[in-house]
Amino acid sequence: MRHFTRRRALVVLLGVLGAFSLVLFGIWLNAIKLGGQQPAEPFRIAGNFYYVGANDVAAFLITGPEGHVVLDGGYPTTAPMIMASIAKLGFDIKDVKVLLNSEPHPDHAGGLSVLQQASGAELWASEASADAIVAGGDDPDVILPLRALFWIGLVGYPAARVDHRFKDGDTIRVGPIALTAHVTGGHTRGCTTWSFVVRDGDRALNVVSACSLVALQGTRYPEQGADFERSFRVLRSLPADIWVTSHARLWGRYRKFVASATAKSPVDPFIDPEGYRAYINTYEAEFRQGVVH
Numbered sequence: 001m002r003h004f005t006r007r008r009a010l011v012v013l014l015g016v017l018g019a020f021s022l023v024l025f026g027i028w029l030n031a032i033k034l035g036g037q038q039p040a041e042p043f044r045i046a047g048n049f050y051y052v053g054a055n056d057v058a059a060f061l062i063t064g065p066e067g068h069v070v071l072d073g074g075y076p077t078t079a080p081m082i083m084a085s086i087a088k089l090g091f092d093i094k095d096v097k098v099l100l101n102s103e104p105h106p107d108h109a110g111g112l113s114v115l116q117q118a119s120g121a122e123l124w125a126s127e128a129s130a131d132a133i134v135a136g137g138d139d140p141d142v143i144l145p146l147r148a149l150f151w152i153g154l155v156g157y158p159a160a161r162v163d164h165r166f167k168d169g170d171t172i173r174v175g176p177i178a179l180t181a182h183v184t185g186g187h188t189r190g191c192t193t194w195s196f197v198v199r200d201g202d203r204a205l206n207v208v209s210a211c212s213l214v215a216l217q218g219t220r221y222p223e224q225g226a227d228f229e230r231s232f233r234v235l236r237s238l239p240a241d242i243w244v245t246s247h248a249r250l251w252g253r254y255r256k257f258v259a260s261a262t263a264k265s266p267v268d269p270f271i272d273p274e275g276y277r278a279y280i281n282t283y284e285a286e287f288r289q290g291v292v293h
């Protein structure tokens with residue numbers, strides 16, 4: 001009898017432990033999927049240029065009378081946050097006609113498929129980014145042990161349909177909106193920086209959305225060093241009143257958003273050409289020192 005009770009207690013204990021590890025596994029899985037992203041308040045940066053991303057992985061909305069543009073899709077689980085932000089600003093996801101991307105990593109291209117299905121928008125990507133996006137993030141420049149994680153489905157994302165492949169220097173237009181693509185490779189081969197002009201009142205402001213300049217342990221290709229050199233040159237040549245990049249903490253999203261509420265002109269805190277130079281300088285110094293992440 002005593003023996004039976006002890007065995008029963010053991011079964012209960014194992015059951016509790018099992019349930020507990022399932023909960024932990026669920027939390028872990030959820031954290032991986034969300035990539036640690038939380039919703040963030042959407043806001044106008046300047047004119048027709050808005051922030052609609054999460055707390056760190058960025059997404060931008062550029063609105064126009066003939067349709068809107070969304071730049072970057074976050075993780076697959078960030079896409080609903082982006083859509084909620086677009087709606088909160090008073091715009092309709094169905095009016096988004098063009099989707100653009102900075103780079104095909106899961107934190108910036110993962111949500112494109114969801115956004116594409118919700119909007120019906122056409123996705124434009126650079127040649128190398130397009131190859132990775134249509135393969136759900138599988139990039140031939142990723143070194144082998146890491147690349148295998150894509151093949152077994154541990155990383156990666158739902159493949160989006162790439163409707164158009166652009167060349168370096170091409171301009172993508174939706175009515176009066178015009179964004180110029182600069183292929184600034186290194187972080188990934190097809191990494192794309194976008195430049196465009198935003199009208200805010202009587203001011204015309206040059207905006208640069210710079211692609212990542214981080215050299216990765218896991219991405220290697222023969223032209224990578226030359227691409228980084230060229231990317232630093234190209235980025236330095238672009239006039240930037242306002243600058244952003246795909247991780248919002250790097251351009252001070254929250255700091256500028258908070259400052260904007262009390263500034264004489266809400267746009268002023270976003271005007272930051274010095275921050276743009278400092279960003280390029282930081283990563284160029286890392287590159288010269290051979291820092292890889």
Ligand SMILES: [Zn+2]
Binds near residue numbers: 103105187212
């Ligand atoms: Zn990346």
